[in-house]
Amino acid sequence: MANDDPTQKGHPKGLYALFFTEMWERLAFYTMVGILLLYTTDTERGGLGMPSAEGNEIYGLYLAFVYFTPFLGGMIADRYLGYRRAVLVGAICMASGLFLMSVPGKSFFLLGLLGLIIGNGFFKPNISVMVGNLYEPGDARRDAGFNIFYMGINIGALVANLMAAAVRNEAGWLWTFRIAGLGLIVSMLILLSQWKNLSGADRQPAKDPDGAGLSVVFAKILLPTAAFGALGYFLAQWLATHGMLPAGMRPAIVGFLFGMLPVVYFFVNLVRGASDDERPGLRALLPIYIAGGTFFMILHLNGSAMTQWARDNTARDQRPMVASLQQDALPSYYLTAQEDTPRPDPRSLGVVAEDRHARMFGQQRLDQEAVAAIAAENPDLRVVELPVADDGGQPPEVIARAAAVYADGVVTVKEGEDSHGAKTIDVSVPEGAKPTGRVAFVRDVEGKTVGVFVVDRALHQALYQDYESRFGHAPQLLPPGEYLAVTNPEIFQSLNAFFVIAFTPLLVGFFASMQRRGKGLSTAQKLLLGMVLTTASLLLMSLAGVMSDGGAVRVSWLWLGGFYAVVTIGELCLSPMGLSLVTKLTPPRLVGLTMGGWFLATAFGNNFSGFFGGIQGMMTPVSFFLLLAGLAGLVALYLRLVLPGLDATIKKYGG
Incomplete structure (x- = not known):
């Protein structure tokens, strides 16, 4: 299949085209992972303002389906599209999804997520297959080629959140989606420019007479999955209506879990129906799937629970940082700030009795009634009207506090309760509605014009009166109109990619040294080590919970850095080993299905990443991280118990 001589020292030309194609796509993907929860739950910077549980549910389901669809995308490429066209279709779908998300409105947002999920299903499995197809069987350059390709993934992941932070700080949420969409277009252009050079990595689509056809997959997996998923969803809705759904569980999460039951049954039957020679290897996949699903449940807390920890519990004002990667610490930041952290001057804030008016201001969806109400409750403020598209000659400190205004009757505000009984406020506008202008509320303080941020009375009291009651003195104040500059919370997710790049050669060298000394670890032992390190990373965060x-109160970012360092070493021990074992323990005719099983196990874990992010606020940090450490520890114990048998099976199949 390859079009280069396998004896040459360099790598096939197509590798570098795939490297950059993947790098740009991963930049877009990890941008979404980094900001999805922040955007859906944001109430101060023009986000969607959803409750935390709902935002985490969307995050978990998005990541779950992103890892479910490659199971189908690989089969469609094999049978109908070929790999190059499948990757191109995937890139087009993902770019379209990101541009849809850049249009205001929840419907466009959800349609965009659907485009990303479908596109990833075509893109993710097939570009990796193309890398492998560049090399003939037995080519010694193959492993190094995958290492180079994997580096492209992590460069994209490293840059993603740095780019996202800079763009959203300067231009807002929607431009972040647009820039990520442009990244996908660059990815497509690279692919198209090297189309002929990549012909050797492609294959003509054909049906495998020994493989499971799409009709079999549809009848035995997809149709039952959809039926069970719908059953679980409507059952959970009924339970929720009668107050019987456990706290933190949401109908969509329950539906997904129910939908996985036929998948589990299918793979159990696959093992039962295998020949005597094949069955031990297939049975040995169970602990590998369990370990992989649990690990990715923890790792992908990076976009849910760990991002919430970075946002709400990490002191982000204590490090020098590039200005474009910092944002103003708006009022909610100071609720958990240390005692000696200066607070905003009270004259920097406007106070309203109706929390819905404060929410409308924060989400930048005001109407004339809200503008009038805010002005009436703060008679010392001036209302400055601004055009939609430019600064109207106003200084930056006023522009920074401006909010969009819509015609009366356009903005809808609904108040309710979430599953925990907490009050929710949903501020929405119809799809395609355009603001008529913007307004800024300003106050003249000591000869300076100050742009005012609007808060409700409860938040204002927590910032000042409650502070004095707790510490016995008034807080130190910032100059009027100024806020602390703090690092964006999504920045910390880039630590995982940074540590992958930094630790990979060190870990490879360490394992090679152990092997030379006759103390090398088996593949199964590396899996166990990865799970032990994952448990240790969560125990470290439980200590951070004690310190908080x-x-x-907020704690040092070093706790979060320590978590990412330890869990990344666990990733390097576990994830590559898991992928390798799936291919080694499976007969060739079933590799596609069992690799799909690995992705499905990952999808299962990802759904729980969103679930645990949703219940994080219901528990103390210590209890939350100890619960997760306990789950990871149980899986590590299970791996230890099955280790001898797993080692023996792996050796039997040449692993």
Whole structure:
């Protein structure tokens, strides 16, 4: 299949085209992972303002389906499209999804997510297959080629959140989606420019007479999955209506879990129906799937629970950082700030009795009634009207606090309760509605014009009166109109990619050294080590919870850095080993299905990443991280118990 001589020292030309194609696509993907929860739950910078549980549900389901669809995308490429066209179709779908998300409105947002999920299903499995197809069987350059390709993934992941932070700080949420969409277009252009050079990595689509056809997959997996998923969803809705659904569980999460039951049954039957020679290897995949699913449940807390920890519990004002990667610490930041952290001057804030008016201001969806109400409650403020598209000659400190205004009757505000009984406020506008202008509320303080941020009375009291009651003195104040500059919370997710790049050669060298000394670890032992390190990373975060006084105060970013360092070493021990074992323990006729099983196990874990992010606020940080450490520890114990048999099976199949 390859079009280069396998004896040459260099790599096939197509490798570098695939490297950059993947790098740009991963930049877009990890941009979404980094900001999805922040955007859906944001109430101060023009986000969607959803409750935390709903935002985490969307995050978990998005990542779950992103890892479910490659199971189908690989089969469609094999039988109908070929790999190059499948990757191109995937890139087009993902770019379209990101541009849809850049249009205001929840419907466009959800349609965009669907485009990303479908596109990833075509893109993710097939570009990796193309890398492998560049090399003939037995080519010694193959492993190094995958290492180079994997580096492209992590460069994209490293840059993603740095780019996202800079763009959203300067231009807002929607431009972040647009820039990520442009990244996908660059990815497509690279692919198209090297189309002929990549012909050797492609294959003509054909049906495999020994493989499971799409009709079999549809009848035995997809149709039952959809039926069970719908059953679980409507059952959970009924339970929720009668107050019987456990706290933190949401109908969509329950539906997904129910939908996985036929998948589990299918793979159990696959093992039962295998020949005596094949059955031990297939049975040995169970602990590998369990370990992989659990690990990715923890790792992909990076976009849910760990991002919430970075946002709400990490002191982000204590490090020098590039200005474009910092944002103003708006009022909610100071609720858990340390005692000596200066607070905004009260004259920098406007106060309203109706929390819905404060929410409308924060989500930048005001109407004339809200503008009038805010002005009436703060008679010392001036209302400055601004055009939609430019600064109207106003200084930056005023522009920074401006909010969009819509005609009366356009903005809808609905108040309710979430599954925990907490009050929710949903501020929405119809699809395609355009603001008529913007307004800024300003106050003249000591000869300076100050742009005012609007808060409700409860938040204002927590910032000042409650502070004095707790510490016995008034807080140190910032100059009027100024806020602390803090690092964006999504920046910390880039630590995982940074540590992958930094630790990979060190870990490879360490394992090679152990092997030379006759103390090398088996593949199964590396899996166990990865799970032990994952448990240790969560125990480290439970200590951070102790230091945070139950989440009452922010702690150093080094706790988060330590978590990502330890869990990344666990990733390097576990993830490559898991992928390798799936291919080694499976008969060739079933590799596509069992690799799909690995992705499905990952999808299962990802759904729980969103679930645990949703219940994080219901527990103390110590209890939350100890719960997760306990789950990871149980899986590590299970791996230890099956280790001898797993080692023996792996050796039997040449692993």
